[in-house]
Amino acid sequence: MAAVEGSDPIATRAPARSRGSWLALCTAAAGYCLTVLIFYPGYSTADARYVYADAMAWHFGDWQSPAMAVLWRLIDPIAPGSPSMFLLTAALYWLAFGLLAFLAARRSLWLGLAAALVPLVPPAFFFVGMIWRDVLFGVVWLVAAVLVFVAADRSARLRAPVQALALLLVALGVLLRPNALVAAPILAAYVIWPMRFDLRRLAIAFVPALVLFYALVPFVYYDLLRAERQNPPHSIMVFDLGGITHFSGENQFPVAWSADQTALLTSKCYDPVRWDTYWHVEPCPFVMRRLERPNDTIFGTPRLVEAWWQAVSKHPLAYLSHRATFMWQFLAGSNLVLPVWDWLDPAAGYGRSPYFTPLVALHDRLQPTLLFRPGLWLALAIAAAVFAWPARSTPAGAFTIGVTASAVVYVMTFFVVGVASDFRYAYWCVLAALAGGVAAMLARTHRVAETPSGQDSRDSSPASVNTSRM
Structure with a gap:
């Protein structure tokens, strides 16, 4: 009997899994330390500096997210300035991937270690030190999904508080990035039903959830925080009017331009990379100067x-041509990744660290490659969802489909609302593709693996449970 017990693989599986899980967590912890070493104190981008100023003044506008400003004000005493937001972002980033690696290691040591190293992939890792709401939004949604994944097979009493926290994080993501409200119901549905993905339940819940998230933004922005209305949606309209003018060959702005200005608007002003050419970048800043003229303001008005x-009604093909051109640039073009020009100034206070400069050099080599095309990550997210679809009745499959489907929908919202093609706008898709890919491997591994007879049910994990339990 002793010989049989000594050779029993079931008796040794749990300790081996435990060691693998803790090794994966330690690897993730080392990744966090590396992140701090390379990026500290974090780079406060131009957008972030506006947010921080609003936070310190406790006076908010809606051009940037007032929710991010409130959060920054709350955590600022920890490490005033950029370090507080950087440390929060880095902690959330490695918490999410660390927990995912912990779960993966319970199925496979090598998969767990791979999951712990995935966060070092350049597109994801490069942004952890950049203080942008797009980065914070991505890590907040990733944490929400992973927390529910961890708790998926626990009792309802233990799972419910985690789900409540995750729903709050999903809502925070919408407040950080309001165009995420179309993708939020998909992720919220996963949070509520993490054991399996069901299209019918999603279809039933989608519209009510969409209405709730839509109502949340003005309630928090204007009723609670009294944010100043700065009319960010009108930047989309200016970009669209410029695009339709370019593709139709006719002025669509409610302004009578000079002949030279009209010629510029139909030829040189349009740039699918950004709307800034109508705002403060040559050759056409005269557009916004006129639209914001104090004695006859048009920007921000019903006019x-x-x-x-x-313009959209009269020239739908020109509108679609403009939007398709922008979307192609966003998905397939070479766009801004890191704000490297900020660090070229010898007086710049950031970017001189001997640990950071090699990363900038690596960025310069990789930025022109396919790795930094949002279209690649959109395709990978779709592929992960398709790969996990046969396992959609498992927690790992539901996680994969929930995060990747929300990421795909989120990226596609930029077809309508995008005004710039920076890579950072696809950051949630990058994180979803990486995390979803790991979970998809877990889901498919479970489908092909044979569960040994007599396995202790307590040794199960969200990656290995196959049930339709709510």
Whole structure:
């Protein structure tokens, strides 16, 4: 009997899994330390500096996210300035991937270690030190999904608080990035039903959830925080009017331009990379100067909305051509990744660390490659969802489909609302593709693995449970 017990693989599996899981967690912890070493104190981008100023003044506008400003004000005493937001972002980033690696290691040591190293993939890792709401949004949603994945097979009493926290994080993501409200119901549905993905339940819940998230933004922005209305949606309309003018060959702005200005608007002003050429970048900043003229303001008024609607109605093909051109640039073009020009100034206070400069050099080599094309990560997210679809009735399959489907929908919202093609706008898709890929491997591994007879049910994990339990 002793000989049989000594050779029993079941008796040794649990300790081996435990060691693998803790090794994966230690690897993730080392990754966090490496992140701090390379990026500290974090780079406060131009957008972030506006947010921080609003936070310190406790006076908010809606051009940037007032929710991010409130959060920054709350955590600022920990390490005033950029370090507080950087440390929070890095901690959330490695918490999410560390927990995912912990779960993966319970199925396979090598998969667990791979999951712990995945966060070092350049597109994801490069942004952890950059303080942008797009980065914070991505890590917040990733943490929400992973926390529920960890708790998926626990009792309802233990799972419910985690789900409540995750729903709050999903809502925070919408407040950080309001265009995420279309993708939020997909992730929220996963949070509520993490054991399996069901299209019918998602279809039933989608519209009510969409309405709730849609109502949440103005309630928090304007009713609770009294944010100043700065009309960010009108930047979309200016970009669209410029695009329709370019593709139709006719002025669509509610302004009578000079002949030279009209010629510029139909030829040189349009840039699918960004709308800034109509704002403060040559050759056409005269557009916003006129639209914001104090004695006859058009930007932020119904006149601009009416002009936009008339232009789209009259020239739908020009509108679609403009939007398709922008989307192609966003998904397949070479776009801004890191704000490297900020660090070229010898007086720059960031970017001189001997640990950071090699990363910038690596960025310069990789930025022109396919690795930094959002279209690649969109395709990978779709592939992960397709790969996990046969396992959609498992927690790992549901996780994969939940995060990747929300990421795909989120990226596609930029077809309508995008005004710049920076890579950072696809950051949630990068994280979802990486995390979803790990979970998809877990889901498919479980489908092909044979569960040994007599296995202790307590040794199960969200990666290995196959049940339709709510």
